[in-house]
Amino acid sequence: MNNEELFKKIISHSKEYGFIFPSSEIYDGLSAVYDYGQLGSELKNNIRSYWWKSMVQMHDNIVGIDTAIFMHPTTWKASGHVDAFNDPMIDNKDSKKRYRADVLIEDYMAKIEDKIDKEVEKAAKRFGETFDAKMYRETNPRVMEYQQKIDYARTQMVKTLEENDLAGVKSLIEELAIVCPVSGSRNWTEVRQFNLMFSTQMGSVAEGADVVYLRPETAQGIFVNFLNVLKSGRMKIPFGIAQTGKAFRNEIVARQFIFRMREFEQMEMQFFVKPGEEMEWFKYWKDQRQKWHRSLGIPDSKYRFHDHDKLAHYANAATDIEFEFPFGFKELEGIHSRTDFDLMAHQKLSGKKLQYFDPETNENYVPYVIETSIGLDRMFLAILTQAFEEQILEDGSVRTVLHIPPILAPIKVAVLPLVKKDGFPEKAKEILDTLKMDFNCQYDEKDAIGRRYRRQDAIGTPYCITIDNQTLEDNTVTIRERDSMKQERVDIDSISSIITSNLRNNIYRA
RNA sequence: GCGGUAGUAGCUCAGUUGGUAGAGCAUUAGCUUCCCAAGCUAAGGGUCGUGGGUUCGAAUCCCAUUUACCGCUCCA
Numbered sequence: 001m002n003n004e005e006l007f008k009k010i011i012s013h014s015k016e017y018g019f020i021f022p023s024s025e026i027y028d029g030l031s032a033v034y035d036y037g038q039l040g041s042e043l044k045n046n047i048r049s050y051w052w053k054s055m056v057q058m059h060d061n062i063v064g065i066d067t068a069i070f071m072h073p074t075t076w077k078a079s080g081h082v083d084a085f086n087d088p089m090i091d092n093k094d095s096k097k098r099y100r101a102d103v104l105i106e107d108y109m110a111k112i113e114d115k116i117d118k119e120v121e122k123a124a125k126r127f128g129e130t131f132d133a134k135m136y137r138e139t140n141p142r143v144m145e146y147q148q149k150i151d152y153a154r155t156q157m158v159k160t161l162e163e164n165d166l167a168g169v170k171s172l173i174e175e176l177a178i179v180c181p182v183s184g185s186r187n188w189t190e191v192r193q194f195n196l197m198f199s200t201q202m203g204s205v206a207e208g209a210d211v212v213y214l215r216p217e218t219a220q221g222i223f224v225n226f227l228n229v230l231k232s233g234r235m236k237i238p239f240g241i242a243q244t245g246k247a248f249r250n251e252i253v254a255r256q257f258i259f260r261m262r263e264f265e266q267m268e269m270q271f272f273v274k275p276g277e278e279m280e281w282f283k284y285w286k287d288q289r290q291k292w293h294r295s296l297g298i299p300d301s302k303y304r305f306h307d308h309d310k311l312a313h314y315a316n317a318a319t320d321i322e323f324e325f326p327f328g329f330k331e332l333e334g335i336h337s338r339t340d341f342d343l344m345a346h347q348k349l350s351g352k353k354l355q356y357f358d359p360e361t362n363e364n365y366v367p368y369v370i371e372t373s374i375g376l377d378r379m380f381l382a383i384l385t386q387a388f389e390e391q392i393l394e395d396g397s398v399r400t401v402l403h404i405p406p407i408l409a410p411i412k413v414a415v416l417p418l419v420k421k422d423g424f425p426e427k428a429k430e431i432l433d434t435l436k437m438d439f440n441c442q443y444d445e446k447d448a449i450g451r452r453y454r455r456q457d458a459i460g461t462p463y464c465i466t467i468d469n470q471t472l473e474d475n476t477v478t479i480r481e482r483d484s485m486k487q488e489r490v491d492i493d494s495i496s497s498i499i500t501s502n503l504r505n506n507i508y509r510a
Numbered sequence: 511g512c513g514g515u516a517g518u519a520g521c522u523c524a525g526u527u528g529g530u531a532g533a534g535c536a537u538u539a540g541c542u543u544c545c546c547a548a549g550c551u552a553a554g555g556g557u558c559g560u561g562g563g564u565u566c567g568a569a570u571c572c573c574a575u576u577u578a579c580c581g582c583u584c585c586a
Contacts, residue, residue: 089511397548448545
C-alpha cells in the first residue's frame with residue numbers, strides 16, 4: 001500500500017468511525033474546515049490534556065492561561081502581523097510566479113537607479129578630479145530624465161498604495177512596462193490583497209464598528225499578559241506560560257486534510273529567561289520536547305529535526321520538529337528562541353514596562369523568550385497516521401486496528417458480556433458502573449464477541465473486559481489487550497488499578 | 511490562485527448507445543453463539559455534490575458552481 005492510499009484510508013476511517021467530519025457537510029462543506037466527531041473530540045481532548053499536564057503539572061515553574069481570541073488591534077502591529085500580511089500581490093500568468101506588487105515597482109526603481117550610477121561613474125572617469133557628482137546629477141539631461149521616472153513611479157506607488165487602489169497599482173505596473181523577471185512577459189493578473197488575518201467587526205452597529213482580527217497565533221495572548229502573570233503568580237525567572245487555543249489564518253492554499261486548516265488549535269508555551277541564557281534553555285526545550293514525543297511510543301525514525309538557517313525577524317535560533325506524514329516530512333512543532341522581540345515591541349507600543357526585576361543582581365531587564373509551539377490538529381493527525389494498521393492475522397483475515405497510545409485513546413475500556421442472556425448483561429453493567437467513574441467506557445452486547453473486539457480495535461480501545469460463565473461463579477473477568485490480542489483473567493476489583501498502572505506506563509516526566 | 515482528476519447509501523463501488531437507481535460491508539430489531547469479523551430472518555437508509563440548460567425523458571450530454579485529491583505557487 002503506498003502512502004497516498006494509506007492517507008485516503010485514514011481519511012475514510014476518520015469519517016466512518018466519527019473522528020473527523022468535513023464542516024457543514026450537508027451544505028457541501030467549507031473549504032479547509034473540519035469538525036471533530038464523537039471519538040475525535042475525545043482524542044483531541046486527550047492530546048491537549050496530555051500536553052497541558054506535561055507542561056503545567058510536571059513543571060513547577062510553568063503556569064497555564066487561556067486568553068481571548070479577540071485582541072486589541074495594536075497587538076498585531078507590535079507583533080509585525082499587520083505589516084507582514086497585508087501585501088498587495090500580483091501573479092505573472094506565464095511564469096505562474098507571484099510577486100509583491102510594491103517590490104516589483106521598487107525593483108524597477110532600483111534598476112533605473114543603477115543606470116544613473118553607471119552614468120555618473122562614466123562621467124566621473126571622463127572629467128577626472130574636477131567632477132562634481134551632485135551637480136552632474138542635477139544638470140545632466142539623461143540623468144534628470146531617469147530621476148523623473150523614479151520620482152514618478154515612487155509618487156504613484158505611494159499614492160495608490162495609500163488609497164488602497166489595487167487597480168491603480170496594476171495600471172502603474174503596466175504603465176512602467178515592468179516585466180516578470182522569470183518569463184519576461186507583461187501578462188499580469190489583477191493585483192490582490194492577501195490578508196492572512198481574518199477580520200471582523202466589534203460592536204453590533206455596522207457604522208462606527210471597529211475592525212478586529214481573529215488571532216493568527218496564540219503567543220501574543222501570553223506576551224500581553226506577561227506582567228499580569230508575573231505579578232499575580234509571584235513568578236521568578238526562568239518561568240513559563242502555557243496556553244492552548246484556536247488560531248485563524250486565511251491560507252492561500254489550505255489542504256492535506258486537517259494538516260493545514262483555516263481554523264486550527266495551537267499548544268504553546270513561552271519560557272521567559274535571563275538574556276544571555278537563552279541558548280542553554282533553547283537546548284533544554286529541544287530535549288524536553290523530543291522526550292515528550294518519544295513518551296508516546298512513536299519511533300524516532302518518524303521524526304526529523306530541522307534547524308533553520310534563515311531565521312524569522314524575531315528569532316536568533318529555531319528548530320522544527322518534523323513528522324513523517326503520508327505526504328512527507330512536515331512541520332509538527334516549532335521551537336524558537338524569540339529573543340526580546342515581542343516584549344520589546346509591546347513595551348514600545350503600549351508604553352508599559354514589560355520588565356523583570358532580578359533580585360539577585362538588582363537589575364531590571366526585558367526577558368528573552370524560548371517558545372515551543374505545536375499544532376494540536378497536526379499532532380492528532382500524526383497520532384492517527386502512526387496508529388493506523390491493517391493487520392493480517394494468522395488465519396489470513398484482516399483486522400483494522402488503531403494503535404493509539406493508551407493514555408490518549410478515546411475509549412479506554414469496553415465492557416462486553418460474552419452472550420446477551422443468563423444475567424451477563426446485568427453483571428456487565430454493574431462492572432461498567434464502577435469503571436466509568438475513572439475511564440471513558442463503552443458497553444456493547446451486539447453481535448459475536450470477535451466482531452465486538454474488532455470494532456474496539458478499529459477505534460483504538462486498549463482494553464476489553466469480557467464477562468463469561470466464570471464471572472458469575474468467582475467474580476473474575478478476562479481483560480484483552482488491543483495490540484497483542486492476549487487475554488488475562490483478573491479479579492473484578494483489580495480491573496481499575498491494572499488499567500490505571502498500564503496507562504501510566506512510559507508517560508512523560510520532565 | 512493556476513492546471514489536472516474526481517464526487518452515486520455511513521464506507522467501498524457497479525450502473526450498457528440517455529428510458530426517473532443496485533451490490534457488498536456497515537446500521538437497527540430479533541434469532542443463534544462460552545472468546546477474536548463476514549450464520550439466519552426482517553427493517554431503515556439515496557430526489558445520483560448543488561444550480562441551470564438540451565431532451566418527450568438526464569446519474570449518464572452541455573454550462574456554471576462547490577468540495578476533495580494530485581502538481582505548481584504561498585506559508586509568521
